[in-house]
Amino acid sequence: MGMETVSRNKSFGGTQGVYRHQSSETGTEMTFSVFVPEHAPGAKLPVLWYLSGLTCTHANVTEKGEFRAACAEHGVIFVAPDTSPRGEEVPDDEGYDFGKGAGFYVDATEEPWATNFRMRSYIEKELSALVATEFPVDMERQGITGHSMGGHGALTIALRDPRRFRSVSAFSPIVSPLNCPWGDKALTGYVGADRAAWREYDACALIEDGARLPDLLVDQGTADGFLEEQLRTHLLAEACEKAGQPATIRMQEGYDHSYYFISTFMADHVAWHAERLKA
Amino acid sequence: MGMETVSRNKSFGGTQGVYRHQSSETGTEMTFSVFVPEHAPGAKLPVLWYLSGLTCTHANVTEKGEFRAACAEHGVIFVAPDTSPRGEEVPDDEGYDFGKGAGFYVDATEEPWATNFRMRSYIEKELSALVATEFPVDMERQGITGHSMGGHGALTIALRDPRRFRSVSAFSPIVSPLNCPWGDKALTGYVGADRAAWREYDACALIEDGARLPDLLVDQGTADGFLEEQLRTHLLAEACEKAGQPATIRMQEGYDHSYYFISTFMADHVAWHAERLKA
Numbered sequence: 001m002g003m004e005t006v007s008r009n010k011s012f013g014g015t016q017g018v019y020r021h022q023s024s025e026t027g028t029e030m031t032f033s034v035f036v037p038e039h040a041p042g043a044k045l046p047v048l049w050y051l052s053g054l055t056c057t058h059a060n061v062t063e064k065g066e067f068r069a070a071c072a073e074h075g076v077i078f079v080a081p082d083t084s085p086r087g088e089e090v091p092d093d094e095g096y097d098f099g100k101g102a103g104f105y106v107d108a109t110e111e112p113w114a115t116n117f118r119m120r121s122y123i124e125k126e127l128s129a130l131v132a133t134e135f136p137v138d139m140e141r142q143g144i145t146g147h148s149m150g151g152h153g154a155l156t157i158a159l160r161d162p163r164r165f166r167s168v169s170a171f172s173p174i175v176s177p178l179n180c181p182w183g184d185k186a187l188t189g190y191v192g193a194d195r196a197a198w199r200e201y202d203a204c205a206l207i208e209d210g211a212r213l214p215d216l217l218v219d220q221g222t223a224d225g226f227l228e229e230q231l232r233t234h235l236l237a238e239a240c241e242k243a244g245q246p247a248t249i250r251m252q253e254g255y256d257h258s259y260y261f262i263s264t265f266m267a268d269h270v271a272w273h274a275e276r277l278k279a
Numbered sequence: 280m281g282m283e284t285v286s287r288n289k290s291f292g293g294t295q296g297v298y299r300h301q302s303s304e305t306g307t308e309m310t311f312s313v314f315v316p317e318h319a320p321g322a323k324l325p326v327l328w329y330l331s332g333l334t335c336t337h338a339n340v341t342e343k344g345e346f347r348a349a350c351a352e353h354g355v356i357f358v359a360p361d362t363s364p365r366g367e368e369v370p371d372d373e374g375y376d377f378g379k380g381a382g383f384y385v386d387a388t389e390e391p392w393a394t395n396f397r398m399r400s401y402i403e404k405e406l407s408a409l410v411a412t413e414f415p416v417d418m419e420r421q422g423i424t425g426h427s428m429g430g431h432g433a434l435t436i437a438l439r440d441p442r443r444f445r446s447v448s449a450f451s452p453i454v455s456p457l458n459c460p461w462g463d464k465a466l467t468g469y470v471g472a473d474r475a476a477w478r479e480y481d482a483c484a485l486i487e488d489g490a491r492l493p494d495l496l497v498d499q500g501t502a503d504g505f506l507e508e509q510l511r512t513h514l515l516a517e518a519c520e521k522a523g524q525p526a527t528i529r530m531q532e533g534y535d536h537s538y539y540f541i542s543t544f545m546a547d548h549v550a551w552h553a554e555r556l557k558a
Contacts, residue, residue: 010502011539066345068542223289260290263347 003134006031012072013038018058021130025122026085027115032127033058034135035068035078046141046277047077047131048167048270051123051157053148054182055101057082061147066263067270074274077137081127083149085116097182098189104177105153106201108190117190124157143167143273147262148226149174149182151218155203155236159211167276169217169269171262172224175236176204182230204239215246217272219265221255282413285310291351292317297337300409304401305364306394311406312337313414314347314357325420325556326356326410327446327549330402330436332427333461334380336361340426345542346549353553356416360406362428364395376461377468383456384432385480387469396469403436422446422552426541427510428453428461430497434482434515438490446555448496448548450541451503454515455483461509483518494525496551498544500534 003021010016014037023030039045048071050061058080061067071078084090084103091112093099103119132139144165146154151173158168177183178198187198199205220233227233233249240247255261282300289295293316302309318324327350329340337359340346350357363369363382370391372378382398411418423444425433430452437447456462457477466477478484499512506512512528519526534540 009535009537009539010500010533010543012543016539063343063538066348066542069345069348069546221289254289256288258288259342260288260295263345264289264291267348 003130011035012068014068014072016062016068018062019134023085023122023126025118025126028085028087028090030082030085030122030127031058032079032081033062034080034131035071036135037072037075037077039075039136044136044138045075045077046143046274047079047135047137047139048273048277049123049142049144049146049154050078050080051105051144051146051150051153052080052083053146053150054083055096056150057101060259061262064259064263065266067266070267070270074270074278076270076274076277077135079127079131081123084119090116093189095185098185102149102186104149104186104190104201105157106187106190110190110192113190119153120157123153124161141166141277143169143277145169145171145269145273146173147171148231148257152177152203155216156201156206158213159203159206160200162211162213165213166279167273168213169272171265171269172220172226172231172257173203173218173236174231175233176202178202178205179235180230180232204235207239207243207245212243212245215248217269218247218249219252219269220249221252221257221261223254224257224261226257282409290314291347293347293351295341295347297341302364302401302405304397304405307364307366307369309361309364309401309406310337311358311360312341313359313410314350315414316351316354316356318354318415323415323417324354324356325422325553326358326414326416326418327552327556328402328421328423328425328433329357329359330384330423330425330429330432331359331362332425332429333362334375335429336380339538340541343538343542344545346545349546349549353549353557355549355553355556356414358406358410360402363398369395372468374464377464381428381465383428383465383469383480384436385466385469389469389471392469398432399436402432403440420445420556422448422556424448424450424548424552425452426450427505427536431456431482434495435480435485437492438482438485439479441490441492444492445558446552447492448551450544450548451499451505451510451536452482452497452515453510454512455481457481457484458514459509459511483514486518486522486524491522491524494527496548497526497528498531498548499528500531500536500540502533503536503540505536
């Protein structure tokens with residue numbers, strides 16, 4: 001496997017790094033960031049995965065997420081992958097909501113996307129294996145979170161493999177690609193017109209179909225311009241209620257979809273994960 | 280005067296705004312950001328000015344500075360101006376360290392800079408008056424800080440008018456433009472070859488010439504690539520020592536010149552200012 005260091009900066013007593021590696025899943029170079037708090041030599045730390053939203057790379061949360069103070073305090077490693085394959089040889093779409101920057105954490109089956117757009121397997125398998133090898137992580141103590149499209153990624157990845165994650169949260173997630181324009185465009189494009197095949201990429205459908213987590217935390221701003229048409233948080237609340245899935249879904253008055261919102265509640269989320277990861 | 284709102288986002292319970300106005304000092308539109316914490320109706324809050332470094336706009340610290348949590352906790356307004364005039368009609372230099380993005384907080388007397396490069400008067404007078412009018416600030420309780428070129432700006436502005444500021448700090452400041460290549464280029468260009476005229480723009484010279492502050496706080500990373508040639512923190516330590524100027528100058532092991540460093544110590548600085556502003 002192997003990886004190359006793009007940058008390393010001391011921050012909050014630990015190391016914020018950016019790394020690059022050749023991915024066999026996506027067939028491209030992939031860049032990701034990892035914050036490793038100060039720790040005792042030989043110690044293995046719990047790890048929190050953060051999946052980003054549409055148009056983002058690893059850099060958005062790394063620069064604006066304000067997670068390092070809390071991760072340093074709780075001794076949690078923070079991993080932020082990219083949201084899609086990149087490069088001139090990778091197919092793209094004119095929209096911001098499909099193609100590059102919009103991998104939707106699926107394994108595409110439709111052409112021309114199927115070769116490179118394998119973000120599900122990239123996150124679930126390849127990057128996990130790399131992180132386990134290269135960083136002082138305790139892979140028995142993993143949590144996952146994300147924002148918007150990345151909230152969708154976090155919820156669906158965890159619901160499909162609940163034993164891997166001790167803690168799951170999301171900021172303003174897309175809760176049901178089956179029931180919003182972003183999801184409709186992306187899943188039609190990546191996995192085709194058969195909507196039955198979308199259910200493993202839909203948090204609400206996974207819960208309806210019997211998947212369960214010990215609990216989950218969602219923060220959603222009430223002034224988020226995407227709430228009504230795209231995010232539709234109430235569908236997740238209804239699915240959890242109906243299925244008896246424990247969930248803390250907090251509507252945050254006046255907050256929008258930006259990192260000004262995410263950073264406000266980031267320390268809360270890190271603490272929530274740390275409590276479960278260190279229990 | 281008047282100003283226009285570019286954006287407003289709820290964050291940490293308060294409002295992070297970006298604003299634009301026509302400056303009579305610089306003859307250009309100027310953009311700045313202000314964070315106003317949640318506060319009781321009618322309350323006036325202390326204000327902390329943050330002056331940015333070379334190449335920066337208001338946006339760098341607004342996005343990466345991680346000041347909002349601490350400002351919300353302590354009830355401090357945070358103002359981040361731009362570092363120079365902008366626009367096609369404004370003269371510029373090929374270097375990153377002179378012209379646009381590099382106003383050095385001076386009033387230029389040399390052509391072609393004298394018309395627009397009036398960042399000293401812009402910060403000291405025009406923007407102060409605008410902020411006093413448009414935001415719920417208690418102008419009797421002002422503090423000032425900044426990074427690199429902005430640390431130079433904060434120290435020199437405060438040393439020239441110590442009664443205005445109850446608290447002064449800096450992150451990796453340029454402590455003596457008289458004694459570094461950045462300062463040599465900028466002050467020669469903006470205020471001319473007579474080095475006696477530079478002394479009011481040099482923190483060490485101001486202290487040598489008798490200016491005093493109640494105290495000051497400086498954090499400087501030991502792994503900062505600019506430390507030895509440009510920042511030369513020891514000159515400030517020596518000037519303070521010689522003059523009996525109280526100063527807390529902390530060399531922070533392993534930190535560089537980036538916002539990964541600034542954000543690490545931002546909460547410390549805000550708390551340090553808040554203690555003095557609210558005393």
